[in-house]
Amino acid sequence: xxTVDDVSRPSxxxxxxxxxxxxxxxxxxxxxxxxxxxxxxxxxxxxxxxLLIHYDIPDLDPATxxxxxxxxxxxxxxxxxxxxxxxxxxxxxxxxxxxxxxRALLHPRPVSQPWLVEAVGNAEWTGTPLAPLLRxxxxxxxAVDVVFTGADHGVERGVEQDYQRALPVADALRExxxxxxEMNGAPLLPQHGxxxxxxxxxWYGMAHVKWLRAIDVRTEAFDGYQNxxxxxxxxxxxxxxxPVTRIEPRALVRPPGxxxxxxxxxVLRPGPCTLDGRAWSGHAPVVSVEVTTDGGATWAPARxxxxxxxxxxxxxxxxxxxxxxxxxxxxxxxxxxxxxxxxVEQPWNRGGFANNLVQRVEVVVLPG
Amino acid sequence: xxTVDDVSRPSxxxxxxxxxxxxxxxxxxxxxxxxxxxxxxxxxxxxxxxLLIHYDIPDLDPATxxxxxxxxxxxxxxxxxxxxxxxxxxxxxxxxxxxxxxRALLHPRPVSQPWLVEAVGNAEWTGTPLAPLLRxxxxxxxAVDVVFTGADHGVERGVEQDYQRALPVADALRExxxxxxEMNGAPLLPQHGxxxxxxxxxWYGMAHVKWLRAIDVRTEAFDGYQNxxxxxxxxxxxxxxxPVTRIEPRALVRPPGxxxxxxxxxVLRPGPCTLDGRAWSGHAPVVSVEVTTDGGATWAPARxxxxxxxxxxxxxxxxxxxxxxxxxxxxxxxxxxxxxxxxVEQPWNRGGFANNLVQRVEVVVLPG
Numbered sequence: 001x002x003t004v005d006d007v008s009r010p011s012x013x014x015x016x017x018x019x020x021x022x023x024x025x026x027x028x029x030x031x032x033x034x035x036x037x038x039x040x041x042x043x044x045x046x047x048x049x050x051l052l053i054h055y056d057i058p059d060l061d062p063a064t065x066x067x068x069x070x071x072x073x074x075x076x077x078x079x080x081x082x083x084x085x086x087x088x089x090x091x092x093x094x095x096x097x098x099x100x101x102x103r104a105l106l107h108p109r110p111v112s113q114p115w116l117v118e119a120v121g122n123a124e125w126t127g128t129p130l131a132p133l134l135r136x137x138x139x140x141x142x143a144v145d146v147v148f149t150g151a152d153h154g155v156e157r158g159v160e161q162d163y164q165r166a167l168p169v170a171d172a173l174r175e176x177x178x179x180x181x182e183m184n185g186a187p188l189l190p191q192h193g194x195x196x197x198x199x200x201x202x203w204y205g206m207a208h209v210k211w212l213r214a215i216d217v218r219t220e221a222f223d224g225y226q227n228x229x230x231x232x233x234x235x236x237x238x239x240x241x242x243p244v245t246r247i248e249p250r251a252l253v254r255p256p257g258x259x260x261x262x263x264x265x266x267v268l269r270p271g272p273c274t275l276d277g278r279a280w281s282g283h284a285p286v287v288s289v290e291v292t293t294d295g296g297a298t299w300a301p302a303r304x305x306x307x308x309x310x311x312x313x314x315x316x317x318x319x320x321x322x323x324x325x326x327x328x329x330x331x332x333x334x335x336x337x338x339x340x341x342x343x344v345e346q347p348w349n350r351g352g353f354a355n356n357l358v359q360r361v362e363v364v365v366l367p368g
Numbered sequence: 369x370x371t372v373d374d375v376s377r378p379s380x381x382x383x384x385x386x387x388x389x390x391x392x393x394x395x396x397x398x399x400x401x402x403x404x405x406x407x408x409x410x411x412x413x414x415x416x417x418x419l420l421i422h423y424d425i426p427d428l429d430p431a432t433x434x435x436x437x438x439x440x441x442x443x444x445x446x447x448x449x450x451x452x453x454x455x456x457x458x459x460x461x462x463x464x465x466x467x468x469x470x471r472a473l474l475h476p477r478p479v480s481q482p483w484l485v486e487a488v489g490n491a492e493w494t495g496t497p498l499a500p501l502l503r504x505x506x507x508x509x510x511a512v513d514v515v516f517t518g519a520d521h522g523v524e525r526g527v528e529q530d531y532q533r534a535l536p537v538a539d540a541l542r543e544x545x546x547x548x549x550e551m552n553g554a555p556l557l558p559q560h561g562x563x564x565x566x567x568x569x570x571w572y573g574m575a576h577v578k579w580l581r582a583i584d585v586r587t588e589a590f591d592g593y594q595n596x597x598x599x600x601x602x603x604x605x606x607x608x609x610x611p612v613t614r615i616e617p618r619a620l621v622r623p624p625g626x627x628x629x630x631x632x633x634x635v636l637r638p639g640p641c642t643l644d645g646r647a648w649s650g651h652a653p654v655v656s657v658e659v660t661t662d663g664g665a666t667w668a669p670a671r672x673x674x675x676x677x678x679x680x681x682x683x684x685x686x687x688x689x690x691x692x693x694x695x696x697x698x699x700x701x702x703x704x705x706x707x708x709x710x711x712v713e714q715p716w717n718r719g720g721f722a723n724n725l726v727q728r729v730e731v732v733v734l735p736g
Contacts, residue, residue, distance in 0.1 A: 002694055007628040007635055007732050019387015022484075025472060026632050028393060029486050032400030035559070037424040047415030047557050054629050056405040104393060112630065116390075118397050155628040155635055189415050191403070260375040260523040261422050262480065264394050267375055267523055326370055364375050 005158040011237070013350075014109040024104075024114040033118025039254040039278050042122065042309065042316065043093065043184060049121030050205075051191050052098045052113060054163055055154030058211045062187070062195035067179065071147070071217040074138030081195055084179060087128040092178060092201060093313035095122045095280040099204035099231055099244045102355030110352035117252060117359050122278070122314045125199045127180035130215075131173045139169070139217045146172035147216040147224070148198050148209040159225045165209050166222035167200065176201040176312065179212065201312035202246050202282035204354070206231045234350040241349075247282030248356040249340050251289045251317065251332035254278075255361050266363045273323045275302075280314040281336035288335045289317040295329035296344055296358065302332065323365040330361040373526040379605070379719075382477040392472075392482040401486025407622040407646050410490065410677065410684065411461065411552060417489030418573075419559050420466045420481060422531055423522030426579045430555070430563035435547070439515070439585040442506030449563055452547060455496040460546060460569060461681035463490045463648040467572035467599055467612045470723030478720035485620060485727050490646070490682045493567045495548035498583075499541045507537065507585045514540035515584040515592070516566050516577040527593045533577050534590035535568065544569040544680065547580065569680035570614050570650035572722070574599050602718040609717075615650030616715075616724040617708050619657045619685065619700035622646075623729050634731045641691045643670075648682035649704035656703045657685040663697035664712055664726065670700065691733045698729040 014021075020028075031052045038048040062081050069077040098119035103110055105117070134146070145166040152163045171177070178199040181188060188194040193210030200207040206226060222228075227243065234241035254277045257268035275293075279286045285307060290299040305316035317332070335341040342356050382389075388396075399420045406416040430449050437445040466487035471478055473485070502514070513534040520531045539545070546567040549556060556562040561578030568575040574594060590596075595611065602609035622645045625636035643661075647654045653675060658667040673684035685700070703709040710724045 002732050002734065004635060004732075004734065007631060007633040009631065019389060020393050021387060022472070023630055023632070025388050025393070025396060025482055026484060027630070028396040029401040029482075029484055030403045032419075033397040035398045035421065035425060037427075038558070040427060045558055047419075047559055051400075051415075053403065055627050056623075057403060059405075059408060104390070114393055114397075116394060116397055154626045156630070160635070190406070190413055191415055255424075258522045259423050262391055262395070262524070263375060263377065264391070265375040267372060267528070364370050364372075366370065366372065 004155055004160050007155055008158045011157065012111050014111050016108065020104065020114055021111065024111060027113045031113055033115065034121050036118060036252065036255050039252055044121040044123055046184060046189060049123055050098060050119040052119065052205055053191065054156070055152045057190050058151040060151055060195060060211060065195050067196055067212050067215060069133060069137045069215045072140035072143050072219050073217050075136070077133070077137050081181060084128055084181060084196070089126060090129055090178060091124055091126040092176065092199070093122065093124050093309040094199055094201045095120065095312065095314040096205050096208060097247050099206050099353045102357060103352030105357065106346055106348055106352050106355055110350060112352060122309070123183050124185065125178055125180040126182035127178040127199065129175060130177045130179055131175055134173060140219055142219045143169045143217045144220060145169065145218045145222040147218055147222050148212060149214040149216065150209050151211040151213045156225060156230065161225055163209065163226065164224045165207055165226045166224065167207065171200070204244055204247055206244065231353065232351065233353055236350055239350070244353045247280065248354045249281035249286065249334040249336045249342055250356045251279035251334035251342070252277045252359055253330050253332050253361050257363065266361065268323050268363060268365045270323050270325050270365050270368045273321050274318055275321050275330065276316065276318040277332055278314040279317055279332070279334035281334060281340060283340055284337035285311055286315050286334050287337050290333045291319040292331045293321055293328050295360070296331060299333065325365050325367045328363045328365065330363055331358045333358050372523055372528050375523055376526045379525065380479050382479050384476065388472065388482055389479065392479060395481045399481055401483065402489050404486060404620065404623050407620055412489040412491055414552060414557060417491055418466060418487040420487065420573055421559065422524070423520045425558050426519040428519055428563060428579060433563050435564055435580050435583060437501060437505045437583045440508035440511050440587045441585050443504070445505050449549060452496055452549060452564065457494060458497055458546060459492055459494040460544065460567070461490060461492050461677040462567055462569045463488065463680065463682040464573050464576060465615050467574050467721045470725060471720030473725065474714055474716055474720050474723055478718060480720060490677070491551050492553065493546060493548040494550035495546040495567065497543060498545045498547055499543055502541060508587055510587045511537045511585045512588060513537065513586045513590040515586055515590050516580060517582040517584065518577050519579040519581045524593060524598065529593055531577065531594065532592045533575055533594045534592065535575065539568070572612055572615055574612065599721065600719065601721055604718055607718070612721045615648065616722045617649035617651070617654065617702040617704045617710055618724045619647035619702035619710070620645045620727055621698050621700050621729050625731065634729065636691050636731060636733045638691050638693050638733050638736045641689045642686055643689050643698065644684065644686040645700055646682040647685055647700070647702035649702060649708060651708055652705035653679055654683050654702050655705050658701045659687040660699045661689055661696050663728070664699060667701065693733050693735045696731045696733065698731055699726040701726050
């Protein structure tokens with residue numbers, strides 16, 4: 001008899017020379033990255049921000065949708081969009097990055113959403129802070145986790161589920177955490193969680209639950225699939241691992257010049273060229289970006305733009321380069337105030353998370 | 369010495385068991401399809417419409433951008449956005465599909481943008497008709513082609529170029545052809561050609577030149593790369609082939625139930641289930657859609673929605689199905705008033721264009 005187990009296969013690593021599979025391609029055709037030239041926009045325009053959607057985009061009616069606050073609270077609540085919009089309104093510029101960014105560049109490659117380096121975006125999220133709402137509900141003194149449930153429903157590794165992620169209470173009570181109903185000044189788009197999503201500044205994307213329908217306070221640790229099974233840094237399949245939480249530092253170069261359609265190799269004329277890009281970290285402010293134009297042999301400090309977007313937004317950087325004819329490999333490396341920096345050797349783990357290996361941008365500078 | 373030839377490799381077919389390459393994946397991460405559940409929207413919302421961008425998205429200033437009309441005309445023109453907006457305003461609902469849709473399902477697979485079935489969208493495009501503008505400019509009696517040039521610049525197969533496509537004069541003068549500055553009631557997004565693009569209802573996407581900066585009337589046939597080399601139906605690399613023009617008929621099923629994350633296999637509970645989806649053709653109105661729930665062994669007629677979106681918009685369809693426990697393969701087949709229909713064997717050509725082979729949606733219906 002056919003059961004829900006039959007639709008999922010076990011997780012696996014690709015064979016050494018195995019190309020991207022049709023299943024990975026099917027995910028890539030849905031879940032797109034930011035086109036790297038769009039790093040030019042400080043605030044990522046609609047449709048260019050990366051997307052990672054586990055199941056289908058739900059079809060929710062903003063006129064009737066409500067979020068409940070329940071579990072270990074004194075006063076359970078239910079708030080519709082009008083009630084949420086009547087509460088204090090905050091706008092924050094926040095860089096979101098998928099925890100799986102960089103996965104398809106790993107050797108061996110964990111078979112899942114095959115990101116290269118482009119699963120990022122920086123948007124302005126508007127909503128109401130979560131912490132005052134939790135305090136109004138009266139969370140129990142012995143509360144441990146707060147579980148956020150989306151309206152998106154599917155199967156992963158044989159487990160049928162609504163998408164659910166928990167935050168430890170202390171993280172849920174951070175003042176920066178928002179229940180967001182607008183992105184870049186407009187109501188959320190369907191694919192970004194319309195009509196309501198969570199925003200957890202500094203954390204990888206899996207924490208920012210979309211299509212939010214329930215907030216549930218628990219006095220025991222949450223052991224749901226997305227916390228206990230999926231988003232963990234493991235050495236191998238038997239390792240219980242540690243949770244994926246905050247975004248590791250990363251810088252991206254906005255590829256200069258113009259591309260070849262198929263190889264995406266960049267073509268430049270020789271001469272002075274200002275390289276620029278963005279850098280971010282979820283742990284602490286970015287304090288330096290270094291640039292290489294020789295594939296990592298040497299590094300030079302980049303000039304950082306003002307941190308005008310606030311502490312959770314990416315930061316612009318630029319670097320003057322004299323492009324000489326020939327082939328070059330560009331890259332950039334961010335370091336944050338916690339001392340974390342980007343590795344030049346891959347930080348491999350079984351799920352392919354948080355691979356912030358330095359990007360390689362291949363460039364051909366034409367003869368003068 | 370390094371030249372522009374060195375950034376491009378010749379076109380090729382994948383080896384029989386060759387997985388998707390990193391180059392194809394890099395294109396897939398940029399150029400996304402419509403998530404198939406978004407077939408629920410008659411008008412595709414921002415960010416869910418498919419995208420195919422040959423080079424980089426240019427950074428144009430709508431305040432200063434202008435399009436020129438020149439070549440074999442009596443009165444060359446230059447019009448900025450204000451001038452275009454002051455002209456007659458028309459809104460048309462138009463289904464756009466990439467000519468390469470279906471390419472990655474072909475055997476052997478042409479190595480290029482690896483679309484499965486999702487390179488489509490249906491939007492409302494607002495702009496001003498092109499034909500009156502060409503008449504005002506006074507096109508030469510012996511004009512043959514009208515060349516449209518975008519501001520996007522790159523290299524393909526060693527040819528450095530601005531993206532350029534020509535239409536035969538008769539096609540350029542069709543009353544439906546628009547110079548569009550809005551999509552779904554808002555100014556064009558950067559990735560859809562902001563601030564101005566061409567819309568050629570009924571034609572595959574390559575004709576709808578984005579970031580339009582010049583319109584050039586020619587008295588000799590245009591032999592630019594995108595017309596003479598790229599978008600042609602060829603049996604093999606030596607075949608001169610025929611141009612890719614209008615969209616072949618296609619129907620897509622909106623996958624029912626809910627998905628497994630990785631395999632995208634659909635899971636349903638048994639019982640009555642209304643299947644629905646969209647169907648379109650660029651040659652003539654869709655006159656019938658047939659549905660299969662047994663992988664093509666038998667077909668039943670679907671009910672067509674009204675053609676309320678006009679003759680160039682996709683048309684909704686639905687079909688009542690009783691889902692019985694077990695595995696099923698769903699599909700749909702559109703036929704248009706010209707008698708064209710979808711094949712059940714792949715329509716192979718060297719560039720992988722216009723593959724409108726019937727879609728396969730794998731479904732598991734659980735026990736009752």
